[in-house]
Amino acid sequence: MHAVLGVLLTLVAFVSALGSSCSTPLGAGTAAAGDPFWMQNIKHQGTAAFNSNPSGYQVFRNVKDFGAKGDGVTDDTAAINNAISSGNRCGGGSCHSSTVTPAVVYFPAGTYLVTAPIVPYYYTQLIGDARHLPTLLAAANFNGMAVIDADPYIPGGNGAQWYTNQNNFFRSVRNFIIDTRRMPAGATGTGIHWQVAQATSLMNIVFQLSTAAGNAHQGIWMENGSGGYMGDMVFNGGKFGMWVGNQQFTVRNVTMNNADTAIFGLWNWGWTFQGVTINNCQVGFDLATGGVTQATQSVGAEAIIDATVSNTPIFVRTSAASNGRLGGSLVLNNIHLTNVPVAVGVVGGAVVLNGGTTTIASWGQGNVFTGTNANGVFTQGNIPAASKPSSLLDSSGRIFGKTHPQYAAYAVSQFVSVKDHGAKGDGRTDDTAALKAIFAQFSGCKIIFFDAGTYIVTSTLTIPAGTQIVGEGWSVIAGQGSAFADQNNPQVVVRVGDPNSQGIMEISDIIFSTVGSTPGAIVVEWNVKQPNGQNGGAGMWDSHIRLGGAAGTNLEHSACPSGSNNNNCFAAFLALHLTPASTAYLEGTWVWLADHDLDGDGSSQITIFSGRGILSESAGPVWMIGTASEHHTLYQYNLVNAKNHFMGLIQTETPYYQPAPAAPAPFISNTAFHDPTFGNGINSAWALRVTTSTDIIVFGAGLYSFFQNYNQDCLNSANCQQQLLNIDSSSVVHIYSLSTVATTFQLSVNQAGIVNQGNNVNGFASTITSWSR
Numbered sequence: 001m002h003a004v005l006g007v008l009l010t011l012v013a014f015v016s017a018l019g020s021s022c023s024t025p026l027g028a029g030t031a032a033a034g035d036p037f038w039m040q041n042i043k044h045q046g047t048a049a050f051n052s053n054p055s056g057y058q059v060f061r062n063v064k065d066f067g068a069k070g071d072g073v074t075d076d077t078a079a080i081n082n083a084i085s086s087g088n089r090c091g092g093g094s095c096h097s098s099t100v101t102p103a104v105v106y107f108p109a110g111t112y113l114v115t116a117p118i119v120p121y122y123y124t125q126l127i128g129d130a131r132h133l134p135t136l137l138a139a140a141n142f143n144g145m146a147v148i149d150a151d152p153y154i155p156g157g158n159g160a161q162w163y164t165n166q167n168n169f170f171r172s173v174r175n176f177i178i179d180t181r182r183m184p185a186g187a188t189g190t191g192i193h194w195q196v197a198q199a200t201s202l203m204n205i206v207f208q209l210s211t212a213a214g215n216a217h218q219g220i221w222m223e224n225g226s227g228g229y230m231g232d233m234v235f236n237g238g239k240f241g242m243w244v245g246n247q248q249f250t251v252r253n254v255t256m257n258n259a260d261t262a263i264f265g266l267w268n269w270g271w272t273f274q275g276v277t278i279n280n281c282q283v284g285f286d287l288a289t290g291g292v293t294q295a296t297q298s299v300g301a302e303a304i305i306d307a308t309v310s311n312t313p314i315f316v317r318t319s320a321a322s323n324g325r326l327g328g329s330l331v332l333n334n335i336h337l338t339n340v341p342v343a344v345g346v347v348g349g350a351v352v353l354n355g356g357t358t359t360i361a362s363w364g365q366g367n368v369f370t371g372t373n374a375n376g377v378f379t380q381g382n383i384p385a386a387s388k389p390s391s392l393l394d395s396s397g398r399i400f401g402k403t404h405p406q407y408a409a410y411a412v413s414q415f416v417s418v419k420d421h422g423a424k425g426d427g428r429t430d431d432t433a434a435l436k437a438i439f440a441q442f443s444g445c446k447i448i449f450f451d452a453g454t455y456i457v458t459s460t461l462t463i464p465a466g467t468q469i470v471g472e473g474w475s476v477i478a479g480q481g482s483a484f485a486d487q488n489n490p491q492v493v494v495r496v497g498d499p500n501s502q503g504i505m506e507i508s509d510i511i512f513s514t515v516g517s518t519p520g521a522i523v524v525e526w527n528v529k530q531p532n533g534q535n536g537g538a539g540m541w542d543s544h545i546r547l548g549g550a551a552g553t554n555l556e557h558s559a560c561p562s563g564s565n566n567n568n569c570f571a572a573f574l575a576l577h578l579t580p581a582s583t584a585y586l587e588g589t590w591v592w593l594a595d596h597d598l599d600g601d602g603s604s605q606i607t608i609f610s611g612r613g614i615l616s617e618s619a620g621p622v623w624m625i626g627t628a629s630e631h632h633t634l635y636q637y638n639l640v641n642a643k644n645h646f647m648g649l650i651q652t653e654t655p656y657y658q659p660a661p662a663a664p665a666p667f668i669s670n671t672a673f674h675d676p677t678f679g680n681g682i683n684s685a686w687a688l689r690v691t692t693s694t695d696i697i698v699f700g701a702g703l704y705s706f707f708q709n710y711n712q713d714c715l716n717s718a719n720c721q722q723q724l725l726n727i728d729s730s731s732v733v734h735i736y737s738l739s740t741v742a743t744t745f746q747l748s749v750n751q752a753g754i755v756n757q758g759n760n761v762n763g764f765a766s767t768i769t770s771w772s773r
């Protein structure tokens with residue numbers, strides 16, 4: 001090739017990889033030292049498209065505009081709670097959920113003294129100045145459950161609460177110091193009562209708790225729910241850093257200093273902890289265990305990867321000895337101990353695994369399975385170690401992690417608002433052309449701010465490689481119209497990067513959706529590959545795919561009540577497709593086909609259809625940190641020709657209507673999309689299917705089947721479906737801490753059931769501690 005032409009072609013390739021014609025690349029942040037976080041001063045013109053009065057409803061609220069002083073002296077409780085609740089929002093016990101009253105409640109730098117809980121109503125993000133974290137300071141006479149209470153108990157209500165714990169969706173709390181140290185050491189000073197479900201996050205929070213001997217403070221208190229993701233938190237002091245029980249959760253990057261007990265586990269079906277640092281505590285993980293029946297459910301499955309523990313007498317302590325039974329599966333992977341005499345012990349003093357100053361590569365307690373052997377071996381000892389592809393690791397050999405980007409170093413002038421450039425976000429106007437023009441003009445030059453709203457697109461919208469997008473209280477991009485009507489000719493709604501493109505891609509606080517009926521919608525096609533040497537350069541944080549069950553989707557209870565099997569109630573062909581050349585970092589991603597209506601009464605079941613959940617053909621690296629995929633017809637996760645995936649924890653539910661109709665109905669199998677075959681007794685969705693894929697590590701999974709045609713009798717016989725996890729004989733997969741509910745076989749090879757759940761009953765779920773081949 002001619003040299004000059006070669007340079008030219010390289011330039012052209014470079015520009016097209018950036019996908020944008022802008023002249024001044026974004027570069028580093030230019031916020032001045034004293035500037036507030038950009039979010040404080042960006043123009044606030046977000047709306048709730050389907051509120052009854054969109055122009056009168058305020059999405060963004062600065063607590064100082066509601067009278068909070070932040071001076072550390074004034075009691076700001078009422079002002080903050082007024083900032084949250086104003087606008088006839090969903091709370092108080094009479095409203096269980098709503099998508100039409102979202103709010104971003106912003107706290108400028110300052111110290112906010114409170115005497116009673118801050119109560120974030122449904123669909124609230126509480127966000128502090130990310131440049132100068134505000135402090136929420138509990139007064140000495142603070143009275144109430146916690147400084148932030150995400151699900152209040154109704155006084156005198158016999159345990160009744162504002163929200164249903166498993167349906168307490170759409171919450172986030174970020175960028176705070178929460179300080180309970182003025183409260184008496186003996187009071188139960190609590191930072192956050194976090195009883196939540198999917199699409200929730202805690203992020204970038206420092207807990208300052210009492211360090212007095214025998215104090216009763218705790219950072220997070222959580223008694224149940226169906227989470228969720230949390231990470232990037234530091235806990236100082238306290239009786240407990242975290243005191244937690246919930247069906248499942250993913251926790252990444254937490255540091256616990258000087259607590260009596262860093263993390264107390266009350267109950268779960270499965271939790272994954274990734275990147276835990278524990279310094280100078282008495283006990284690292286103190287776990288209630290021993291419950292092998294539903295009535296005695298305790299901590300079912302705890303999986304810990306990449307922990308550093310120092311000067312702590314006991315790393316993990318279980319309340320009951322395991323005695324060769326389940327009732328407390330445990331997986332420890334890459335654990336570094338320094339001066340930790342007991343690695344694993346039992347209350348009362350028995351030592352299961354000696355500690356010291358040492359490294360634990362791969363240790364487990366529970367039933368370990370290999371290949372097609374139906375019989376597990378109860379193990380309390382070393383378990384097979386997954387070989388970890390280096391592409392998934394950081395420089396210290398841990399699973400790589402990347403914090404939700406907040407652009408704290410960037411000035412307001414480095415953002416561009418889509419509403420300032422012609423997009424309406426009103427849930428009616430076709431914004432396709434406006435959004436295309438915005439990406440063409442600004443990708444790579446500005447951070448693109450999607451003011452709160454619902455942006456309708458009627459043909460494929462490509463987000464070019466090189467783009468950074470930030471939503472406001474989960475801005476919605478929704479595909480609508482005839483382009484997405486034909487399941488025999490599926491079309492992409494949002495294409496993340498052109499096929500084979502490479503560059504930065506950061507998406508946060510966005511919901512991708514459809515307005516039905518859209519049986520031919522591929523909601524998100526993810527093509528982009530991270531820049532060379534930039535792990536996590538292409539990713540999505542606190543962003544979700546939500547299909548139906550919300551105002552404006554036309555797939556609500558009125559049109560699609562449960563059992564209606566209506567041909568006009570299709571939400572998608574495929575929710576998320578990671579294509580072969582892509583890489584992806586997904587943190588806190590919920591891919592949900594609604595089983596009930598979030599508006600209306602907030603609980604009525606609906607019957608709508610989405611063909612497929614997440615299809616990954618990516619050669620990796622792919623990180624799925626705290627992801628879930630629920631109620632899709634053919635499968636929730638389908639890995640085909642995939643490589644180099646870390647998935648922890650993944651959570652699924654099978655559609656409630658199955659097996660009537662039997663899968664794949666009402667969809668038609670499509671070989672071009674690598675659909676599974678059904679028949680021979682397989683008539684319900686696969687939770688996870690892995691075909692011709694290698695280097696797949698599943699570190700924590702909760703795969704659930706709760707219904708047969710809306711009836712739950714099958715829970716008692718643990719056979720709502722026969723099989724839900726299939727691995728073909730050519731794939732290399734390592735699975736740890738797999739808990740399933742009501743599937744006869746927990747794991748199949750080549751669609752033949754291998755591991756029967758009856759051998760692994762572990763409370764409500766059944767647990768495989770390790771499976772490999």
Ligand SMILES: *[C@@H]1O[C@H](CO)[C@@H](O)[C@H](O)[C@H]1NC(C)=O
Nearest residue numbers: 159165222223224225245266
């Ligand atoms: C939630 O947890 C509390 C405390 O353990 C318990 O009393 C309550 O019954 C639980 N509620 C549900 C719905 O599981």
Ligand SMILES: *[C@@H]1O[C@H](CO)[C@@H](O)[C@H](O)[C@H]1NC(C)=O
Nearest residue numbers: 204232233234253401402403
């Ligand atoms: C971990 O969280 C801290 C804040 O607590 C943050 O500064 C750090 O960058 C995070 N590290 C990773 C790998 O996410």
